[in-house]
Amino acid sequence: xxxxxxxxxxxxxxxxxxxxxxxxxxxxxxxxxxxxxxxxxxxxxxxxxxxxxxxxxxxxxxxxxxxxxxxxxxxxxxxxxxxxxxxxxxxxxxxxxxxxxxxxxxxxxxxxxxxxxxxxxxxxxxxxxxxxxxxxxxxxxxxxxxxxxxxxxxxxxxxxxxxxxxxxxxxxxxxxxxxxxxxxxxxxxxxxxxxxxxxxxxxxxx
Numbered sequence: 001x002x003x004x005x006x007x008x009x010x011x012x013x014x015x016x017x018x019x020x021x022x023x024x025x026x027x028x029x030x031x032x033x034x035x036x037x038x039x040x041x042x043x044x045x046x047x048x049x050x051x052x053x054x055x056x057x058x059x060x061x062x063x064x065x066x067x068x069x070x071x072x073x074x075x076x077x078x079x080x081x082x083x084x085x086x087x088x089x090x091x092x093x094x095x096x097x098x099x100x101x102x103x104x105x106x107x108x109x110x111x112x113x114x115x116x117x118x119x120x121x122x123x124x125x126x127x128x129x130x131x132x133x134x135x136x137x138x139x140x141x142x143x144x145x146x147x148x149x150x151x152x153x154x155x156x157x158x159x160x161x162x163x164x165x166x167x168x169x170x171x172x173x174x175x176x177x178x179x180x181x182x183x184x185x186x187x188x189x190x191x192x193x194x195x196x197x198x199x200x201x202x203x204x205x206x
Contacts, residue, residue, distance in 0.1 A: 038077040041139030079163040102196035114198040164189035
């Protein structure tokens, strides 16, 4: 799993004017930044409210109480970070998907089904599609028949999207990047509002 490339920029401290810069940035950079087919992708399930996702470092707390929901995690291959006067930061792609209807993942989030968005699998490639049917993000991971059966049964999956989910190993920390480091990365990103989430419909290979 490779670590994403980074791009830095600055934003004003005003939320409204900062949000207004997001579409302008994508007009400048092009939709290829969003349509990322090289994302890191991981499959998981929700546990109880007190359990982490299986085989991961992530605890969703009270955000999802339903057990055994299939989860699809996407870490984009590139990161566009914006610095703010109060020393916090935002990740532009995450802000953009939130503008499109995703929830910002907070400890007390209540996550709803996002209408007309859906996820698909084609062999080992998993893809998130927006309400227009366009690819938003895509990545490869080994298919899990049990995960696929759960997705078909529930007809929905929970998507977590962000550049700091703790699922990509830093290239210089292959032997030292432990579960505690992954957990700290995820929690910091959640506290800073840099993780987006939504339930989306599940469709078979297209």
